[in-house]
Amino acid sequence: MTDSHETLRDIAFVGRLLREAEEGRAFALASILATRGSMPRGASARMALLADGTWLGTIGGGRIEQQMQERCQHVLAGEEPNQLEWMTHAKTGMACGGDALVGVKLWEPTFAKDVLGDLLEHLRSGKPFVITEHWADLSDVTLELASLDELPQGDPRATTETTLWDEESKTYAEPAGPDPIAYIFGGGHVGRALTPVLASVGFRVVVFDDREGVAVSGDFPAAERVVLGDFTKLDEKSQVTSRDYVVVTTHGHAWDIDVLEQVARVHPAYVGCIGSRGKAAFARKTLKERGVDPTWVDEGIHLPIGDPILAVTPPEIAISIAAEMIRCRAELRPASERPHQH
Structure with a gap:
């Protein structure tokens, strides 16, 4: 649909x-x-x-x-x-x-x-x-x-x-029925800019962060829910499914890798992680060493995340991420319901 x-x-x-x-x-x-x-x-x-x-x-x-x-x-x-x-x-x-x-x-x-x-x-x-x-x-x-x-x-x-x-x-x-959820793991500058953009194009947004001063519902009025939790124990506070969308933009590459390792168990519809090409190579190497499916690591993660529009600021990065997610969502629809190219 x-x-x-x-x-x-x-x-x-x-x-x-x-x-x-x-x-x-x-x-x-x-x-x-x-x-x-x-x-x-x-x-x-x-x-x-x-x-x-x-x-x-x-x-x-x-x-x-x-x-x-x-x-x-x-x-x-x-x-x-x-x-x-x-x-x-x-x-x-x-x-x-x-x-x-x-x-x-x-x-x-x-x-x-x-x-x-x-x-x-x-x-x-x-x-x-x-x-x-x-x-x-x-x-x-x-x-x-x-x-x-x-x-x-x-x-x-x-x-x-x-x-x-x-x-x-x-x-x-x-x-x-319920729409898939777009989980944003990390409520920093990019997460804060991305939340209203995703909500405006039909995503149900849940923001997850491990910092009390960041996981504040009032700072994310467009989010359906804001969760304070542990990046190493996602299942305690969230239930990511294969229908959901995942954006990983925590406050440290170690947490990013921890989140990616956990969501790999369910193969979400979309997974993207912020970072440079150097970080991408390191993250993929680490995930494979931890036993994550190599094919999924190479093909199932958008890393670096976002469409390549040379984005720099958090609002620009948010637009590039949202554009990529919109495209991926459209590609998952039955061919009869995909929009024509504008």
């Missing part, structure tokens, strides 16, 4: 919409349900128009977004009913040449409170589930949630890693 940023898997996005509903205000929601060919955003992208004219999210910009903004305005004003339409490149005139199926629905406060409240509970549970939307009757578009064990045996929604659209039944399904 694509990352959850500005989708119905995004806790912050859903929470903002729920607050609107709780205050008695309706909103219009535009949703990309399927695509053909190259499009700037894929299925699951959402854009909401609030009662005060505020826009949340994006479905890709350009002419398609402009057209859907107009539709949202009409739907929210009660001038048009809910809509479902294939926006072909002939209609949008967009140079990317692809098509997108976009649904626009008015979310009344009562409906939104019930659905979004339930959705937030599912998202916070940490367990996988499926969002299913039924668009056959545009006067009564519905959304339901189901845990995987509630689905019938053989249901394709139980095993899919991508969104599904069934044209005949006009049914959309989206797998949901």
